[in-house]
Amino acid sequence: MPEITGGQAVHDALVKLGVAHVFGIPSVHNLPTFDAILNGGKITPIITRHEQAAVHAADGYARASGRLGVALCSTGPGTTNTMTGLYEAAFASSPVLVLTGQTESTDYGKGRAAGHEHENQFAMLQSVARTGGSPKYTKDLAPTVFRVAADILNGRPQPGAIEMPIDIQYGKTDVPVGHPIPVFPVAPDSSTISQAASLISEAARRVIVAGGGVISGDSSGELQELAEKLNAPVFMSGNGRGAISDDHELSMGTVLNRPRTREALQDTDLIIAVGTRLRGRLNAWQNLPGKLIHIDIDPQNHNLVHNADVNVIADAKQSLRALLDAMNAEPGDSDYLSGVRAAYEEQKQQTHERIGADMEAIMGCLRDSMDRDMVFVRDMTMPAYAWGNDWFPILAPHTTMNPNSGAIGPGLPLGNGAAVASGKKTVVIHGDGGVMVHIGELSTAAQHQLPIILIVFTDGGYGVLRGIQGQQFEGRNIGVDLATPNFAMVARGMGVSGEQVKGVEEFREAFDRAMQATGPYVIDIDLRTLAPMRGFGKRIEFEQPE
Structure with missing residues (x-):
């Protein structure tokens, strides 16, 4: 067999695993693998703006497709940035593989302050990933990818991580790449x-x-x-x-x-x-x-x-x-079933009354406009708690996701990954506080023309926390009222279509335009213009650029 580089070995292993997309950020400690992806032509790289977002996107891809999601990141600070993404993927039982760089083998673990050095990087990754690898030789890169991927996919899916010293990515081997390890279902007794x-x-x-x-x-x-x-x-x-x-x-x-x-x-x-x-x-x-x-x-x-x-x-x-x-x-028993159904319908009706006519209309507008197999993503935000997570009708497998770990902010990158997987319109709802965590991923959506519709419900900060503080601390609030940008303007600054709307009718019209558009689209809706939902605290006045 002709010699290939370690980066090529990793690429060839991923191709044999059926990987078609990789999310990540190029760095001096992963360039040989990115170059192999470019030259191979069989894997499309989706370049994100943050390593945490890369792992969230790989997670969204995995949940929407049922296939292995892959993120390619850098060593040291790049790898520390992946941790929340791995943490979320573990909560969600999501098959995600994180590939990271590492300093040269001769420097690794010696505390020489080599570039991006992290002596305990693999131990850190193991704290949130079920499986992992830290190969020492170029010949071991592909087998490690196959072994870790098999463990990720075996039984209950869980994330895994591999660190790859930069010298073995550049290194060459004539050892055949080999083949994936078969993963068989567990038959019942x-x-x-x-x-x-x-x-x-x-x-x-x-x-x-x-x-x-x-x-x-x-x-x-x-x-x-x-x-x-x-x-x-x-x-x-x-x-x-x-x-x-x-x-x-x-x-x-x-x-x-x-x-x-x-x-x-x-x-x-x-x-x-x-x-x-x-x-x-x-x-x-x-x-x-x-x-x-x-x-x-x-x-x-x-x-x-x-x-x-x-x-x-x-x-x-x-x-x-x-x-x-x-x-x-x-x-x-049909009478028993009727009683259970009546209890369900009663709670459904109570929820619709609690969220108010405007939110009910928005939920209906989304469901009526979306195909059955389009993905609906929720971040940690009031509309998600009130109706999105439990009451928005889900009509097919692999079409719903939200942060299982309770993290604020993963919604947008999860949606980007889901849109890559499905190739169809993907709707993401966010609050104006949480969306700022990964607002840079709008640029990712713009660059790759991902078909996401980002809906930002704006209330001037963290509305849920504002309500909890008000109840628990005699009406006092701290850290929950935020400077609120015009998200339509932010979107347009990144080359993304966007508009700011008030009320249900303007929302309906904007969502119809978003569904007809190509590429990403942002709708910024002022919650003050909608009928209030019961049980979500007081509203505040805030200024927002127009």
């Missing part, structure tokens, strides 16, 4: 499936809880088939939304842990939880009604919150298919 099938047959009032493992396990079809055969209501976690379409009659959204739902489910015989850690959903239940079948590929997720009667430690798709083949159950 037949006796466990039989036990689960028996419990299902014995029950009449059944509930299904779908988590993100249903989405990443490509098992939405099997889950819907199970629900329809059992006539069972389906509740979803935030990451599980889209496991069954919200316009399906058995979809009950994300309201499982709310008091009205618990009241409706008090006579439940059986809960079938699939691909979920059960944190934050069944967490509210001190004692579960009925029995529990828990299907999840990660052994650490079993008996985490509640002890199950049957634990199926296996791939969701294969487990659901095996259950469908093994069980001989009658459809569930």
Whole structure:
């Protein structure tokens, strides 16, 4: 085999893994790999403005596509910038690979103050990544990429990271690149499936809880088939939304842990939880009604919150298919289903009343204008809390995402990555405080003409925190009222179309123009011109350039 550089070896390994896009920033410590990407012509580099944003974008790409998301960053400060992105990807069970540079092998770990040196860089990466590698020789770069990628994709997806000393990227090897390590699904144990099938047959009032493992396990079809055969209501976690379409009659959204739902489910015989850690959903239940079948590929997720009667430690798709083949159950109690549905509709109506007619109209405008398979991204902002995360209808898998870790700011880069993955209009909602964290990524969207629509709900700062402070500290506020730019002007300064609007009708017209436009588009809407949402604190007066 002819000799190739280490950068070429990394490129060739990524190509064999099916990687089509890489997000990142060129640096003196990753130039050989970027050059190999340029010369190879099979991977498109998406150049971001910050390494954290590169990892968020790779994460958004992974969530929207179900494929490996890759970020290529620099050593030292560049790598420290990736940490929040890795942290978020871990929370979201997202298959993200971060490739970073490192100082020369002869300087590494010796404290010589070499350029961008970070002696404990790999240990830092390991603190948030499940798997990683720090190869010493050029010949080991491709095998390390294959090994780490396999670990990322094996079982419950989790991020991984590899640091690559600059000299081995420039170095040459005649060792063949090799091939990816196959990752096979974990098949369920037949006796466990039989036990689960028996419990299902014995029950009449059944509930299904779908988590993100249903989405990443490509098992939405099997889950819907199970629900329809059992006539069972389906509740979803935030990451599980889209496991069954919200316009399906058995979809009950994300309201499982709310008091009205618990009241409706008090006579439940059986809960079938699939691909979920059960944190934050069944967490509210001190004692579960009925029995529990828990299907999840990660052994650490079993008996985490509640002890199950049957634990199926296996791939969701294969487990659901095996259950469908093994069980001989009658459809569930229709009166029970009607009661659960009534509780869901009651809470839905209460939410629509709480958010007010204007926000309800905006939510309807977005859903009516977007195709079923367009991605909807929310940052940590009032409209997301009030309706975006739980009540905006999600109609297909891989079409919803928000920061799982609670971080403020990832929305825009997540949306950029999702838009690259889908190639379709991607809608991102942000608050005016959070959007400033990664406002530079508008430039990324402009450079690559990404089809995102960024909607900024402007209220002069951090409205949620303003409300909490007002309630807890006798009306006093600190650090929550911010200087607020005109985001349409900011967008235009970056070569992005944008407009500032007031009220629902202006928003409708602007969103229609955004949907018809090519490339990115920004809509800055003044929250003061909309009917207030109940429970989100006082409004303030603020100045915004026009």
